[in-house]
Amino acid sequence: MTKLIKTLTAIAAAGALSAAVLVTPTEPAQARGGAVAAGIIGGLAAGAIIGGAAANSGYGPGYYYGPGPVYYGPHCWWHRERFWDGWGWRIRRVRVCN
Template sequence: MKKTLSAFLAVATIAGSLAVAMPAAQADGGRIAAGVAGGLIGGALLGSALAGAAAPPPPPAYYAPAPAYVVEPTCHWARERFWDGYGWRIRRVQVCD
């Protein structure tokens, strides 16, 4: 979208400056042909700038359902003997299966 907007603004600025600076077209000397050619070239540039933007991908057609249940680990508290350097001590630890 940002590229498209900046391309449109650039083309509009150039077209506006040309419209102000150029006198009205007359049939003598091939000026009408030059105006038509300039319009076709400007249209081609604008069309290619707008066509270059990639379309966003379509949304997915299927969403996976949420799981019906979640198995959480079962935990329990247990007593554990450990050596602290001076003697045996007992502490409670949580054990999860």
Template structure:
């Protein structure tokens, strides 16, 4: 319904602009009318586009998840902290 209405308004606007664009003895009189018709037509079409619902794309392919990450474990490692040897737990993953 909205598309039909927009199409009808577009045809009416184009027909109206053709009528106002007829040549006359004084060309400066038709310029203002043509600009006004263009602005009015742009406002009508812009309002119709702004009030329309957004279009969403179709279905999207989603790949299967990869294999699970390798298991991790905690290992006790010793290191020198400048004053002596310290043992701390470290997580090791492969």
């Protein structure tokens, strides 16, 4: 699961970088209406989200989160059993658990 998250994060980061390179402005930037500030804030927010996803691997420094306790119930299976019903031999399925 951790490799999947890292792979998806890398793909998202590569997509964001390629989109930033491909979409280039044709006019010089102008600081009117807060467009530059909105772009900076949006870039910081996207960087924080991508960085948080990359850093959140589930393992902290000095901590190990192993698999939790698992309850393994009784091991059961179906078995065919021959029995006498008073009139003749018959076969029935019986569930056997250990």
